[in-house]
Amino acid sequence: xxxxxxxxxxxxxxxxxxxxxxxxxxxxxxxxxxxxxxxxxxxxxxxxxxxxxxxxxxxxxxxxxxxxxxxxxxxxxxxxxxxxxxxxxxxxxxxxxxxxxxxxxxxxxxxxxxxxxxxxxxxxxxxxxxxxxxxxxxxxxxxxxxxxxxxxxxxxxxxxxxxxxxxxxxxxxxxxxxxxxxxxx
Amino acid sequence: xxxxxxxxxxxxxxxxxxxxxxxxxxxxxxxxxxxxxxxxxxxxxxxxxxxxxxxxxxxxxxxxxxxxxxxxxxxxxxxxxxxxxxxxxxxxxxxxxxxxxxxxxxxxxxxxxxxxxxxxxxxxxxxxxxxxxxxxxxxxxxxxxxxxxxxxxxxxxxxxxxxxxxxxxxxxxxxxxxxxxxxxxxxxxxxxxxxxxxxxxxxxxxxxxx
Numbered sequence: 001x002x003x004x005x006x007x008x009x010x011x012x013x014x015x016x017x018x019x020x021x022x023x024x025x026x027x028x029x030x031x032x033x034x035x036x037x038x039x040x041x042x043x044x045x046x047x048x049x050x051x052x053x054x055x056x057x058x059x060x061x062x063x064x065x066x067x068x069x070x071x072x073x074x075x076x077x078x079x080x081x082x083x084x085x086x087x088x089x090x091x092x093x094x095x096x097x098x099x100x101x102x103x104x105x106x107x108x109x110x111x112x113x114x115x116x117x118x119x120x121x122x123x124x125x126x127x128x129x130x131x132x133x134x135x136x137x138x139x140x141x142x143x144x145x146x147x148x149x150x151x152x153x154x155x156x157x158x159x160x161x162x163x164x165x166x167x168x169x170x171x172x173x174x175x176x177x178x179x180x181x182x183x184x185x
Numbered sequence: 186x187x188x189x190x191x192x193x194x195x196x197x198x199x200x201x202x203x204x205x206x207x208x209x210x211x212x213x214x215x216x217x218x219x220x221x222x223x224x225x226x227x228x229x230x231x232x233x234x235x236x237x238x239x240x241x242x243x244x245x246x247x248x249x250x251x252x253x254x255x256x257x258x259x260x261x262x263x264x265x266x267x268x269x270x271x272x273x274x275x276x277x278x279x280x281x282x283x284x285x286x287x288x289x290x291x292x293x294x295x296x297x298x299x300x301x302x303x304x305x306x307x308x309x310x311x312x313x314x315x316x317x318x319x320x321x322x323x324x325x326x327x328x329x330x331x332x333x334x335x336x337x338x339x340x341x342x343x344x345x346x347x348x349x350x351x352x353x354x355x356x357x358x359x360x361x362x363x364x365x366x367x368x369x370x371x372x373x374x375x376x377x378x379x380x381x382x383x384x385x386x387x388x389x390x391x392x393x394x395x
Contacts, residue, residue, distance in 0.1 A: 027243050031236050036228075043229040053231045060239045065246065127223030145198075146224045152198075167198070174197055175188045177220055182187075 016073035019064075027067075031060055034077055038084055044143040045088040047132050055091060059084035081158055085140070092136045130180035138173035141166050193217050302389045303348045308334060308358075310368070313341030315360045322356025322382075324349050329359040351389055355382040 010018075010029070018026045035056060042052035063070075063083050070079050131139055140159070144150045152163045159166075193213045195201045197220070206214055308320045318334040324347070325331040334343035343358075355374070358366045367373045368383035376382050386393055 024243055024246075025240075028236060028240050031239050035231055035235055039231050040229040044225075049229050049231070052229060053235060056231060057235055057239055061242045064239075064243050121223070123219065123223035124225045127220065128225060146221065147226060170198070171189075171194045174194055174217075174220070178187065178189055178216060181216070181220060181223075 011074060012076040013073035016067060016070060016076055020067055024064075027064055030063075030076060030080075034080055035060070037077070038081060041143055041148060042084060042088055044128075044131070044147050045136075045139060046091055047128070051091065055084060055087045059087045062087070078158060085159070088140075089136050092139075126181060126184055127177065130177045133180060134173050134176060135169075138169045138176070141169045142173045142177075145170065189213060189217065197221065303350050304387050304389070304391060305346055306349050306385065306387065307344060307346045308356075308368075309337070309342065309344045310334060310358045310360075310366070311342050312358075312360055312366075315341075315343065317361050318343040319359045319362075320345060320347075320356055321359055321365075322385075323354050324356070329362060334358070349385075349387050351387045354385045354387065356385060357382050 012030065012033075015026050015029050019030075039049075039052055039056060042055045043049045046052055046055060059080065063076075063080050066083075070076060072079070131142060134142065141155060144155045144158075145152070150158075152166050155161070155166055156163045189197070190210055190213055192201060192206050193210055196203065196206060196214065197217050203214060310318055312318055319329055320332050320334060321327045321329045332345060332347065334345040336342070337344040356368070357380070358368065360366055365380055367381040371383035371385060373381035373383045
């Protein structure tokens, strides 16, 4: 196997250990490997691809800073997801605070928003706004289950919540979305 | 807020099929279908320069102590030393002094381990009535069958030539596989069991019975 082949086959654990040993450039392998995997999750959680890009970037940098605390280097992806998740929740709390004294963020025509909305159906736009009204916990379980297609068991494993609590959040989300859609159609 | 019927929620969760919901839930089911039809599954593409931005931030991070040590070891360094000429001369003189004053060590020639020299020894026994004769001793583990003697040209004479290492050997002849006979031409010692063994001394210059 040539050197390039050996690099391509390196596990997450191998790369993490190499970075911790001082080969910081190899961190780029992890960025390439996971940059798009959670992009849609972040975009749906934060409401825009631009915000998602900032969150993913910050999460990667934060993960690098805390890499020595990654207890299971082979499961870097799962650990990185938790960092990104915290970043998304924090961002959502911040924007919510800012929105209190202002009108709803979703009612503002953000940069590039008109173009993106033009590509989406009216139902999709409506639901996206309805999802943005959910709590962060409700929104997350809705995104992971209905956008990312994860099962309750998978979501429980990656977030640490129980299946029962996830179902409770989801069922409340269904009711809130139903009410939101009913009011606007 | 009107809530979805629990069965409709289970349909939304993918746990039930539409057939399992009664006709009375048809309207709610339609609402639930409309809700799911609004889910946007389209992929999200991040900017191509995301990798570069992350790596730029990584490179700007101060390395940890271990990482700095690791990099320093793996990098070629140019060392420049500025010294005055008299310092070089002083150092050279000091080095020479150390060499001259160091206690002389006796250089020993490496010990040469030589293999013990072997000498050919001819064992001879006159046993006219014997059918079979062998020699057993310290050199073959007192094995009565390991070293047979052959009939020599003279009638009744048995002989065998062995290569033996230098040293003292005890031995005896074994006639017809059962009778132990000391060499009549060599001095012997009592073996402690009522028999006598013969003594043979082998030196690099030859063998002699003693």
